[in-house]
Amino acid sequence: MTDYEAVIGIETHVELMTDSKMFCGCPVDFGEAPNTTTCPVCLGLPGAMPVPNAEAMEGILKIGTALDCEVAEISYFHRKNYFYPDLPKNYQISQYDVPICHDGSIAIDVGGEPTRIGITRVHMEEDTGKSIHMGGGGRIHDAEYSLLDFNRSGVPLVEIVTEPDIRSAEQARAYGAELQRIVRTLGVSDARLEEGSMRFDANISVRPADDPVLGTRAEIKNVNSLRSLQRAVAFEIDRQIELIESGGTVVQETRHWNEETGKTTSMRSKEESEDYRYFQEPDLVPIEVSAEWRDAVMAALPELPAARRSRYQGLGVDARVAGVLVEADELGALFEEAMAAGGDPRLIGNWLSGEAVAWSRAENTAVGASPLSAQHLVDLAAMVADSTLSASAAKQVLGGVLGGEGSPAEVAEARDLVQISDSGVIEAAVDEVLVAHPDAVEGIRGGDMKPIGFLVGQVMRSTGGKADPKQVQQLIRDKTAG
Amino acid sequence: MSDPADLTIKAAGDAMRAGELTSLDLTEAALERARITESHLHAFLTLDQAGAKEAAAAADAALAAGEDAGPLHGIPIALKDNMCTKGIETTASSQILSGWIPPYNATVVDRLSAAGAVVVGKTNLDEFAMGSSTENSAYGTTRNPWDTDTVPGGSSGGSAAAVAAGSALGAFGSDTGGSIRQPASLCGVVGMKPTYGLVSRYGLIAFASSLDQIGPFARSVEDAAVLLEAVAGFDIHDATSIRGDVPNIRGSLSEGVAGLKVGIVTELSTTGIDPEVREAVVQTVNELSDAGAEVVDVSLPSCEYGLSAYYLIAPAECSANLARFDGVRYGLRAAGSTTEEMMAATRAEGFGPEVIRRILLGTYALSAGYYDAFYGQAQRVRTLIRREFAAAYEDVDVLVAPTSPTTAFPIGERTADPIAMYYADVCTIPMNLTGDPGISVPVGLDSKGLPIGFQVMAPALGEERLFQVAKAVEDIAGFTARAALATSEVVQP
Numbered sequence: 001m002t003d004y005e006a007v008i009g010i011e012t013h014v015e016l017m018t019d020s021k022m023f024c025g026c027p028v029d030f031g032e033a034p035n036t037t038t039c040p041v042c043l044g045l046p047g048a049m050p051v052p053n054a055e056a057m058e059g060i061l062k063i064g065t066a067l068d069c070e071v072a073e074i075s076y077f078h079r080k081n082y083f084y085p086d087l088p089k090n091y092q093i094s095q096y097d098v099p100i101c102h103d104g105s106i107a108i109d110v111g112g113e114p115t116r117i118g119i120t121r122v123h124m125e126e127d128t129g130k131s132i133h134m135g136g137g138g139r140i141h142d143a144e145y146s147l148l149d150f151n152r153s154g155v156p157l158v159e160i161v162t163e164p165d166i167r168s169a170e171q172a173r174a175y176g177a178e179l180q181r182i183v184r185t186l187g188v189s190d191a192r193l194e195e196g197s198m199r200f201d202a203n204i205s206v207r208p209a210d211d212p213v214l215g216t217r218a219e220i221k222n223v224n225s226l227r228s229l230q231r232a233v234a235f236e237i238d239r240q241i242e243l244i245e246s247g248g249t250v251v252q253e254t255r256h257w258n259e260e261t262g263k264t265t266s267m268r269s270k271e272e273s274e275d276y277r278y279f280q281e282p283d284l285v286p287i288e289v290s291a292e293w294r295d296a297v298m299a300a301l302p303e304l305p306a307a308r309r310s311r312y313q314g315l316g317v318d319a320r321v322a323g324v325l326v327e328a329d330e331l332g333a334l335f336e337e338a339m340a341a342g343g344d345p346r347l348i349g350n351w352l353s354g355e356a357v358a359w360s361r362a363e364n365t366a367v368g369a370s371p372l373s374a375q376h377l378v379d380l381a382a383m384v385a386d387s388t389l390s391a392s393a394a395k396q397v398l399g400g401v402l403g404g405e406g407s408p409a410e411v412a413e414a415r416d417l418v419q420i421s422d423s424g425v426i427e428a429a430v431d432e433v434l435v436a437h438p439d440a441v442e443g444i445r446g447g448d449m450k451p452i453g454f455l456v457g458q459v460m461r462s463t464g465g466k467a468d469p470k471q472v473q474q475l476i477r478d479k480t481a482g
Numbered sequence: 483m484s485d486p487a488d489l490t491i492k493a494a495g496d497a498m499r500a501g502e503l504t505s506l507d508l509t510e511a512a513l514e515r516a517r518i519t520e521s522h523l524h525a526f527l528t529l530d531q532a533g534a535k536e537a538a539a540a541a542d543a544a545l546a547a548g549e550d551a552g553p554l555h556g557i558p559i560a561l562k563d564n565m566c567t568k569g570i571e572t573t574a575s576s577q578i579l580s581g582w583i584p585p586y587n588a589t590v591v592d593r594l595s596a597a598g599a600v601v602v603g604k605t606n607l608d609e610f611a612m613g614s615s616t617e618n619s620a621y622g623t624t625r626n627p628w629d630t631d632t633v634p635g636g637s638s639g640g641s642a643a644a645v646a647a648g649s650a651l652g653a654f655g656s657d658t659g660g661s662i663r664q665p666a667s668l669c670g671v672v673g674m675k676p677t678y679g680l681v682s683r684y685g686l687i688a689f690a691s692s693l694d695q696i697g698p699f700a701r702s703v704e705d706a707a708v709l710l711e712a713v714a715g716f717d718i719h720d721a722t723s724i725r726g727d728v729p730n731i732r733g734s735l736s737e738g739v740a741g742l743k744v745g746i747v748t749e750l751s752t753t754g755i756d757p758e759v760r761e762a763v764v765q766t767v768n769e770l771s772d773a774g775a776e777v778v779d780v781s782l783p784s785c786e787y788g789l790s791a792y793y794l795i796a797p798a799e800c801s802a803n804l805a806r807f808d809g810v811r812y813g814l815r816a817a818g819s820t821t822e823e824m825m826a827a828t829r830a831e832g833f834g835p836e837v838i839r840r841i842l843l844g845t846y847a848l849s850a851g852y853y854d855a856f857y858g859q860a861q862r863v864r865t866l867i868r869r870e871f872a873a874a875y876e877d878v879d880v881l882v883a884p885t886s887p888t889t890a891f892p893i894g895e896r897t898a899d900p901i902a903m904y905y906a907d908v909c910t911i912p913m914n915l916t917g918d919p920g921i922s923v924p925v926g927l928d929s930k931g932l933p934i935g936f937q938v939m940a941p942a943l944g945e946e947r948l949f950q951v952a953k954a955v956e957d958i959a960g961f962t963a964r965a966a967l968a969t970s971e972v973v974q975p
Binding site: 043044048049050089090141148277279283284 | 719
């Protein structure tokens with residue numbers, strides 16, 4: 001069988017959480033009753049005219065700058081013409097040949113293979129209203145009637161288009177996740193896939209691995225989680241390869257991802273690509289971005305996820321842990337606070353990404369909702385450092401703190417986990433174990449060092465984990481050396 | 483005193499402030515004139531008698547209390563029915579908007595209200611302002627008060643006819659290719675298109691957004707200036723409106739033309755211009771020269787392509803602007819078994835033939851594979867015309883030409899020949915393409931007794947100079963004739 005390579009590009013729409021809509025003063029608010037956050041402009045009433053929202057322009061500049069894009073000094077709004085009931089003017093104000101940001105990239109890392117995904121363009125547009133098709137299959141063509149809600153109409157929408165640089169479903173997901181993290185870090189959108197404030201369309205084609213010519217692509221819509229992005233891309237790659245292998249040809253079309261069946265199905269074919277008859281929006285003037293504005297946006301950018309991960313790694317935190325800390329806001333916040341208070345990065349990072357996450361899953365409770373504070377983490381790390389607690393005891397103490405049993409000192413005390421500092425007690429416990437396992441002692445004396453670990457384990461068990469394993473090991477070595 | 487309906491805004495304002503006239507008297511006189519003439523003219527789609535009288539009474543009360551909102555205080559005016567008026571039906575003369583009552587006011591309407599003006603009604607137009615004769619209205623043709631067998635021009639024919647007949651002392655129209663200036667010329671009144679962006683378009687039902695501009699009709703140049711001053715200036719709701727100071731419109735009104743350089747645009751004044759119109763224009767130019775202006779011929783060869791460029795750009799923009807009329811949310815809805823069929827049926831039923839023709843033209847001009855040859859090429863021509871005018875204004879203060887190649891033509895004469903109809907705007911279209919201001923001033927009558935308009939053009943934001951020259955033209959021409967329907971012999975029962 002031929003080796004195939006998948007070629008994937010992703011278009012992402014992000015709704016900006018500005019105070020008001022893109023071209024009018026209506027609030028951006030999705031909790032309201034249908035058709036209440038509307039006005040003549042976002043309803044497309046005769047005579048109404050758009051006025052661009054400066055906060056939204058600032059938002060897209062942040063995104064473009066964070067994606068390392070070039071910013072156009074002058075760009076233009078265009079009208080994209082098509083008829084659809086939830087598009088009140090029957091054209092969407094968008095950008096066409098000159099987007100405000102272009103030529104950027106995002107770095108991703110899948111399985112230790114760092115890759116740069118090129119960003120072709122980042123442009124500004126307005127969202128449509130929402131259609132709810134009643135009766136039939138939930139699509140407009142077989143509906144009995146449709147309901148229209150224009151609260152979403154005119155919400156600022158940023159479209160981010162990648163180069164066809166993505167080669168696998170895993171990379172697609174990693175790209176989506178990183179973009180989501182960046183947008184959230186910038187604070188311009190909550191970027192929630194399930195609620196549609198972030199939406200992905202993936203263009204997928206496959207070709208024999210050594211073929212420079214691109215295959216015919218299909219576009220997948222209705223992907224509303226990172227997991228379904230990965231699944232949908234994986235399914236579509238397989239479907240296209242199987243189709244080609246069985247002598248078929250891929251047709252250029254839009255395909256709908258069905259979460260339940262785990263399959264993509266044809267929505268409409270793009271035999272003739274739709275003609276949107278773009279032309280420059282005469283109701284708006286060109287967008288001008290001064291060098292001062294661009295520089296001010298760049299200077300005010302927060303620390304981006306990639307920079308933060310590398311800063312954590314610089315503190316000695318391993319890559320996986322750094323990823324977890326940057327991913328989860330509450331863990332990252334605790335970590336930052338603990339670092340500021342002088343806590344041990346490696347230890348605290350591991351606890352947060354390991355025990356804390358496991359506890360959160362088991363208890364189905366957010367770590368942020370537990371009594372665990374940054375100071376607790378700092379104190380706990382100090383107790384390990386001064387040998388008050390063993391590493392394993394510290395983990396137990398952490399569980400107690402998360403569970404609301406008190407401060408690390410209180411939990412350690414209550415659970416009787418403080419390391420035995422009296423060397424006489426430890427020595428007695430070691431002696432006891434050595435006597436009970438003469439074969440092991442014999443083996444060590446004969447040069448086989450393997451039983452040492454076993455003996456240490458026995459001592460730890462008999463002391464309830466409270467002995468310092470390093471000290472125990474040293475004692476065993478000393479006592480078997482003679 | 484003569485019938486107050488025949489007064490200029492200036493004279494009526496003076497009489498009101500002298501205590502000789504009330505706004506209510508004035509408004510009732512205008513409404514009475516409308517009552518008598520409307521059966522002949524059909525200038526109005528809606529007459530708001532009750533609202534007008536109420537506003538007039540309020541204006542009188544305010545004036546009595548010492549609150550004077552300025553020169554438009556208590557003055558009855560009319561609005562073209564493509565400007566949104568909250569609570570008053572606004573149709574743009576289209577079936578597709580039959581019964582539509584806007585929930586908001588156009589900026590112009592709010593500004594007129596703040597200036598104390600009294601709106602008597604909404605005037606007829608070519609559907610969506612597409613036409614040059616007001617014959618394309620879905621609600622019947624408006625007739626010219628000078629001769630009811632002829633057209634009033636268009637598309638703002640209702641506003642022009644209302645002012646000429648005395649049913650309003652002033653009016654507002656919109657000018658996309660000449661739709662204020664050409665009907666002003668045909669109806670013997672002053673009509674002015676301001677610099678693009680000087681008057682807010684917010685609430686004006688768009689025809690071609692890059693060309694549309696709201697402007698005044700009046701019976702004197704000074705009145706036109708007063709009307710313009712009331713509505714001009716930056717509006718936060720219109721992103722294309724000009725920020726910064728409004729030109730001093732009445733600043734130099736009476737300073738004459740001595741020492742000014744006036745250029746006659748050859749391409750707009752010779753070929754295809756009716757000899758009587760040409761003669762009147764030449765005579766006026768000679769008189770300007772006598773009054774001390776330096777007169778030169780100016781050639782602007784790209785004007786030849788203006789009409790063609792316009793009939794690509796305007797339809798292209800209209801094809802998008804009119805897409806919203808789909809039967810989904812307001813206005814007419816025809817039956818259809820699918821959404822697409824409903825939309826198509828609504829649009830087929832709701833739009834008249836000229837509107838459909840322009841939507842088709844514009845859709846075609848923007849289509850993939852044709853865009854560059856049509857829309858793109860038209861934009862290049864537009865740039866060329868802009869450059870030619872800008873270069874001309876480096877040498878002259880104003881340009882002049884006829885407003886319309888002919889005087890009022892008979893009703894029905896051009897309805898079967900769209901190109902002949904389009905040609906009516908050949909002299910006015912360049913200013914829409916450049917965005918510069920232009921004004922039409924009546925200077926005489928032809929042998930049929932129909933008015934001839936003289937057009938003055940100035941560079942962008944050159945309104946002060948424009949009105950200065952227009953006033954000089956008005957003084958020189960001494961045009962005092964009144965439309966047959968506005969004279970006492972006809973209107974007195």
